[in-house]
Amino acid sequence: MGWIIAALLALVVVVLTALYRKALNEERNLTNYALLILLDESAWKAQRRGLHEMVRSLDVSNAGQLGAQVNLATSQLAARLSGTILGVAGMLWKLKQQPLPDAAKSPSIGAKPL
Numbered sequence: 001m002g003w004i005i006a007a008l009l010a011l012v013v014v015v016l017t018a019l020y021r022k023a024l025n026e027e028r029n030l031t032n033y034a035l036l037i038l039l040d041e042s043a044w045k046a047q048r049r050g051l052h053e054m055v056r057s058l059d060v061s062n063a064g065q066l067g068a069q070v071n072l073a074t075s076q077l078a079a080r081l082s083g084t085i086l087g088v089a090g091m092l093w094k095l096k097q098q099p100l101p102d103a104a105k106s107p108s109i110g111a112k113p114l
Contacts, residue, residue: 025082026075026078026079028082028085029075029078029079029081029082030074030075030078032078032081032082032084032085032088033074033077033078033081035088035091035092036081036084036087036088036091039088039091039092039095040091051070054070054073055070058070
């Protein structure tokens with residue numbers, strides 16, 4: 001009887017570990033996707049246009065269904081773009097090497113107007 005409980009506990013640990021790893025992978029993919037959009041203006045424009053077209057084409061009856069379908073599509077797109085992690089890291093490195101923009105020309109987020 002004790003070995004059955006131990007086997008079930010081991011199975012639970014394996015399932016929870018697999019779910020945890022899947023969640024980490026999905027989070028990494030979504031972070032990479034967000035960084036790609038923030039760092040590459042052409043990617044931002046293409047994704048913005050694609051989102052607009054997708055939202056217009058979906059046949060949904062309320063905002064909840066629309067949000068759920070867009071979230072699912074975004075997660076799937078982020079998973080397909082997971083191979084761009086090194087490219088995004090390169091863009092981040094290039095950004096690090098650039099001088100800071102003039103604060104007077106581009107105010108930071110949350111800056112109060114003068």
